[in-house]
Amino acid sequence: MVGVIADLKMIGLHPFHCAGNKYVAAAVDGAETFAVVLPALSGQQSIEQTLALCDGLMFTGSPSNVEPHHYSGPGSAPGTLHDPARDATSLPLIRAAIDAGVPVFGICRGFQEINVALGGTLHQKVHEVTGMLSHREREEDPLEVQYGPAHEITIVPDGKLAGWYQPGLVTVNSLHNQGVQQLAPAAQVEAIAPDGLVEAFSVKGARSFAFAVQWHPEWQFANSPLSVAMFKAFGDACRQRRAEKEK
Ligand SMILES: N[C@@H](CCC(=O)NCCCC(=O)O)C(=O)O
Numbered sequence: 001m002v003g004v005i006a007d008l009k010m011i012g013l014h015p016f017h018c019a020g021n022k023y024v025a026a027a028v029d030g031a032e033t034f035a036v037v038l039p040a041l042s043g044q045q046s047i048e049q050t051l052a053l054c055d056g057l058m059f060t061g062s063p064s065n066v067e068p069h070h071y072s073g074p075g076s077a078p079g080t081l082h083d084p085a086r087d088a089t090s091l092p093l094i095r096a097a098i099d100a101g102v103p104v105f106g107i108c109r110g111f112q113e114i115n116v117a118l119g120g121t122l123h124q125k126v127h128e129v130t131g132m133l134s135h136r137e138r139e140e141d142p143l144e145v146q147y148g149p150a151h152e153i154t155i156v157p158d159g160k161l162a163g164w165y166q167p168g169l170v171t172v173n174s175l176h177n178q179g180v181q182q183l184a185p186a187a188q189v190e191a192i193a194p195d196g197l198v199e200a201f202s203v204k205g206a207r208s209f210a211f212a213v214q215w216h217p218e219w220q221f222a223n224s225p226l227s228v229a230m231f232k233a234f235g236d237a238c239r240q241r242r243a244e245k246e247k
Contacts, residue, residue: 002027002238003038003094005110007062008085023060023107026218030228031056031235042088047096056103056209056238059090061111061216065178066112071121073076089237091117098203098210103237105230106212108176111200114212118184118203126179126197133195135214137175147219150174153199159190160202160211164229172199172215172226175243179214209237 004024006017017039027035031054039045064083068076070091076082090110094117097104106114112122127134129216149171157167180198183189191200192212203210211234217227 001054001242002031002033002035002056003050003058004035004058005038005086005090006040007064007083008040009064009083020060020218021057022216022218026221026227026231027058030218030231031223033235033238038089038240040083040085040089042085042192043092047093051097051100051102052091054102055242056105056234057093057097058234059094059104059106059113059212060218061108061110061175062086064109066109066116066126067123068122071116073121073124076124087113094118097230098206099242101207103209103234103241104211105209105234107218108214108216111212111214112176112178112180114203114210115180115184115187115201118186120184120187121182122178123181125177127177131195132179132197133193135174135176135179135193135197137173140240146175147173147216150215151193153166153191153193153215155191155200156189159188160233161190161200162231164233165226170226172213172217174215175221176214208241209234 004019006019019037026037027033064081067082090113094114111117126132152171155161155167164168186204187201188204193199200213221227
């Protein structure tokens with residue numbers, strides 16, 4: 001069973017706990033797990049119970065930004081979308097899950113959350129940093145273009161990702177404004193963009209799968225051998241966790 005973290009977002013006049021279908025579909029069809037959506041209840045639900053019930057956790061992308069006070073960053077630009085309930089739910093859950101050896105997979109915002117949860121910081125607007133590329137999508141483009149190939153990354157040799165897939169160059173999509181500024185001390189670089197931005201990391205010494213990517217492997221994952229390899233590795237780690245609990 002994989003818990004897919006929800007956003008808390010307003011639909012009309014009411015707040016809803018929402019998770020993107022493509023993340024749930026990738027957990028079910030890509031990782032071959034049983035997915036449940038975890039409400040962003042800001043710790044109201046026990047972390048211990050969550051970790052007892054879930055064999056893995058997926059921290060998904062979201063249009064909202066991690067609030068900068070979580071990493072002592074400068075205030076967000078006016079109008080920036082935040083999701084304090086998701087921050088309050090995800091950040092302590094990430095730390096507890098990694099400590100407990102529960103597999104954790106972070107995607108885009110989830111990648112940024114894990115970096116912050118482990119003591120790293122973020123650029124809020126990578127495209128405004130001298131020497132950095134724009135990693136944003138064009139919102140006026142059709143989805144196929146927004147989630148289409150955007151830039152190369154270099155998968156570092158001898159890392160987890162190189163073992164699941166292969167080292168070297170691969171092209172990924174890119175739909176983010178924020179990015180890693182200071183990488184968390186426990187994070188190990190797994191892939192970088194041409195401008196040096198960290199695009200994937202694993203957690204050093206983690207007891208299980210603890211891996212995050214800045215791009216979107218869930219998008220039409222079956223068409224990408226790299227995505228298939230990552231979701232297989234995540235699903236295998238979740239099954240191993242379940243088997244260990246059932247001993
Ligand atoms: N808001 C953060 C993270 C961006 C992100 O996760 N984008 C994807 C949103 C839609 C989806 O879930 O595919 C940033 O701008 O860096």
